[in-house]
Amino acid sequence: MTQSPTDDAFGTNSPAYFDASDAGALQTLLSTILASVPDAMIVIDESGRIVAFSAAAEAMFGYQAEDVRGKNVSCLMTDADRPHHDEYIGTYLKTGRRRIIGIGRVVKARLADNREIPVDLKIGEAKIGEHRLFTGYIRDLSEQQRAEHRLREMQAELTNFSRLSVVGTMASAMAHELNQPLTAVANYLEASRDLLQTPDENSVAMAQDALDGAAKQSVRAGRIIRRLRDYVSRGEISTRVVSLPPLVADAVMLAQSGPKAHARIIKALDPNLPDVMADPVQIQQVLVNLIRNADEAIGPRPNTAIEIRIHSRTDAEIVVEVADNGPGLPADREHLFRPFSSTKEMGMGFGLAICQTIVEAHGGEIWARENSPHGAVFGFTLPLAPPNTQT
């Protein structure tokens, strides 16, 4: 079919004054497109050489079009991508197998000042006779990624804040409620000491009464602590069918957003992991606590790793383990899960107690053991969701 001047890329509606066979008119059109296309646009030939470079590409990359025209497009790529680019084009031309053309991909671009930025790259293809041109449209994702990163940080801060505020509220409530029995214990003991300075039958009997009072107040203090501990979980667990992999991914992200995050985190999740019945926020809290504890125990040493392993144990429960290659459990491991049991200078010793309360409220159990060859493993169980609710 012969092309009439109007039967071109614009279809039959192209304006009569535009003649697509006029090289000058086409050149003007191309220049206008290159000057005004909002995304960075780069046209390359089949050997990878840059044929056209839009004004937006100049602004993004910091090169003038004449600096890069004729050069291989790999000069805009990172060291990781550069050696493979010619091969990609070659493979595509030979096999027709598309890895990026028409699909689009997020890649890294290298700017004139050597900075590397994340970009969204879309590629279109044009055939001119036997030859082909490839047009890349590139959008800078740095701002979007910065905003996403900030959002994740804010979410992490919020979760951390609410965790601190739960602990803070609990600690101040405890301090307030414990103050009274502890003051009474101190008063009874001081009175007994004074009474026993000049012991006679009467003062010994009074000292015995005072010591009795001190013992009763200590028991009361213990009851307050237990009540507060129960309070943390009472009525707050609301379980539903939960898939663990996304929950683990979020917990890892939150745990790593803390100031100390040093260790590499490896996830060893059974690919056919069944769903569990859990309160996702609470179980995420348990995982974040265990991962942060592991990270703090390991500290900034080389080759550190935390492994999160999840597997089914029976057809009713699943085991979640957080294993590290740190120094291992402290000698006094009997009391790990008790409140105020901490080996850290600033530790409150609440973390594991809260984890235990949450896991037990789910009907599971929690434990700690030594890892092999060194390190610690904290594990807990969760009930599986009923078979008819599995996704």
Ligand code: ADP
């Ligand atoms: P805190 O973090 O405030 O000390 P926790 O209840 O979370 O309170 O932890 C109690 C103690 O358990 C820690 O002080 C530490 O001695 C020990 N511990 C917890 N996790 C680990 C671990 N992965 N490796 C070694 N010790 C640990």
